[in-house]
Amino acid sequence: MTGSEGSGGAPRIAVIGGTPATLRKVCAAGFEVVWLHGPQELDTAGLEHVAEAHLTDYREPAAIAELLATVHRRRPLVRVVSMIEDGLESAAAATTELGLPGNGLDLVRVLQDKLAFRTLLAERGIDAVAARLGHTAADIRAFVAEHGPAVIKPRYGSGSLGVRLVPDLAAADEAGAWAAGFGLHSFLIEQYLSGTEISVETFSFAGRHVVLAFTAKEKLASFVEVGHSQPAGLDPGTSRRVEELVSAMLDAVGLTDGPAHTEVILTEQGPRLVESHSRRGGDRIVDLVHQVYGIDTDALAFLWYAGRTAPVEPGAPTCGAAIRFLTAEPGVVEAVDGLAEVLADPDVVDAAVTVGPGDTVLPIAWSYDRCGLVLTRGRDGADAVERASALAARIAIRTRPAADRPPARTLATIAARPDRLVGAAPTPNHDR
Template sequence: MSAPRVLVIGGKSGIVRKAAALGFEVVHVQKPSAFDPAVVEHCTQLLLVDYQDVSLVTALVRALHERQPFVRVFTQAEAAQAVAGHLTDVLGTPGNGARTTRLMHDKPALRALLNECGTGAVPVLVRPSLVELRDFVQMHGGAVLKPTMGSGSLGVRLITSPDQTDEAWAWRERFGLDEFMVEQLLVGEELSVETFSVAGRHEIVAVTGKETGGGVVEVGHVVPAALSKRAHGAVCDTVRELLDAVGFVDGPAHTELILTADGPRVVESHSRRGGDRINELVRLVHGVDLEETCYRLAEGGNPLPSVPAADGAAAIRFLVAEPGVVTSVTGTAEAAAAPGVIDVDVQVELGDTVHDLRWSEDRCGYVMARAEDTATAVRLAREAAARIVIRTAPAEDATARAPDVTLAHLLDEVDEVLDPFTAAGGVSSGGAAA
């Protein structure tokens, strides 16, 4: 018998390699701009097309499926989540369909559903006027202004007091953020919950602690989060309620929450494993690789009947630097040799431009550490990261702080659109090409 044939959309070569290593026949769809030659040896077929061109990718995948059917459609790329759900429906394969993936991609739709279900209601306005925004901030004391879709803290702005409202509105207009929403500013510990579902049954794999340094971009994660038993139970119950509400069926999910004084409140959720190398933290602590486990759904049965208890803790600390042109990077070797450190990755070099911390893509690398407990893992990662010094000088053309950088510019840099169905022309997120 031939090996199960799976469709893998987007992702780096290492993700595709994991599918091939399990013996699957892999058909990989990747944007030409993201092509990595290392992926070729892991694929039976490689389609270099824009998978966010929904009409095109639907026609191609349907034709391939008619000749040799796919067992499952997989993706771990945020930009491909809604497309994967659409293709799952089109092909009639098992998994999370268009309704589920759309709800987890469309933030106003998810918030409306959760508020309707009573799962941690949060006040929200979608595309308010300036007057409405002023009134909202005045009523709630603060707000978060953000795009209706996206990830990586892209386009997220905190309004911590009423006197910041007009400035935030002006920034939104300069940034070109037309499709936006505002929610009540939630205060509390930031967390994410990593889950794995099989046939609608949701297993809590890990709860991740987060640090933002008072901003919106995450600068650190740790597994497991330091929570009381009661708080842990409340957080997990909230996530299960969310997954039931959206009709989540199979695979990993990554749900971000804030543990407020009134209980857990969902920030957003994604139908994929967590980014920022959270998958690696989970693997180190619980022995579960959510990317690999997801592919095993194609074998049938339950690939994760139970989750091993935590073995110690693991933390990641991201590197940041002042905006400008990189003039020196020191301390990398010292950080790698520091106690508990298991990985160091400096992603800038001499001559590179460091930007303001606008979103996750602007971080400069990371340090990962492992220890016997959460507090120690966080401390070791932070201390090792502090050994790495990235010095910069002001850019001559001031591009590091260019006021005309817009949402469209940043999306162009990564060759993505927030909503492929809006750009598709005649394709519905709930079905096939028209």
């Protein structure tokens, strides 16, 4: 399949997943684009920006590596990339298979495998958070008896699904029963890190790691994030310690080029790592970086890969920006009010509601259960948070109880969704 763009002498890059907006930035960097995307999720407007498109399940790393090897033999590629979580392993498999620059399989797998990540950090003496694989309530009891409060979570995954706090020994049996019912028959048990959570948005330039922004978080008791803001308001000493920790981690996993998104807890003992991803932050965090610091992370990535930009440093923040995610009472949506009024507010960068009349709102168990968002500007981070919260409260999503109780959700039912992000190991040979 051929689009209208693509110049004969331009370097060819394969992009896995993504949107037309992303593809425009790839073209602007001077690349000819080979696009791989799922046919059911395809936005056909993206075809205007590509020289070649392959509609396939891009979540099959071995098959994608084989496909791109054929593409590469016919007309060589200079790089294979994905800016989304579900495409990272396939991009890495092709990168490794073809011997191209970029994030290879070893790097991506150690970041996706939370146990391997913890093990590597402990071996390097970077961040010794106790963690082990568990299967039963007895495993949870033994861990809590040794290390105190714990968190259980899927070994692989994102979106905060399947994460549960075990505050003490008395809660271990209940947590084990919940995990069994949820289908989490093998799980990671980690020390619970008490403190404020932030994320660190970085870009690496040939091994030089630059912090683009620190992002403040607001989370529910279920660990699902319902708010982000920048600047995070860290003092200089904390900023320096976090930057040193994240840089040491990125060196340890071998990430040298491109964006990364790392979650950190600011504990009383200092910053501690939660996890990291070899991509830019999701949840529209890149829009916060753009608003506050004027840096378009995706455009920067493709310009860097094309050799058309020098390393950049963020300047002083020009404003604050915040995202507030919308929630609603579980049930069937009857009406949505207030969105047009919120969109008309001059402080609003974007606002959207992702449910409508007749849709079912489920209890919030992971990020995909949220119902929309409001993204605002403010004088600083705190002001933007206040504005986002006030404006989000003006959007009313009215629901009524569902006639039938929705079936219980498990990892298996989530994994069956087209956008499956959580619950399954990235490839069948990984131990769950």
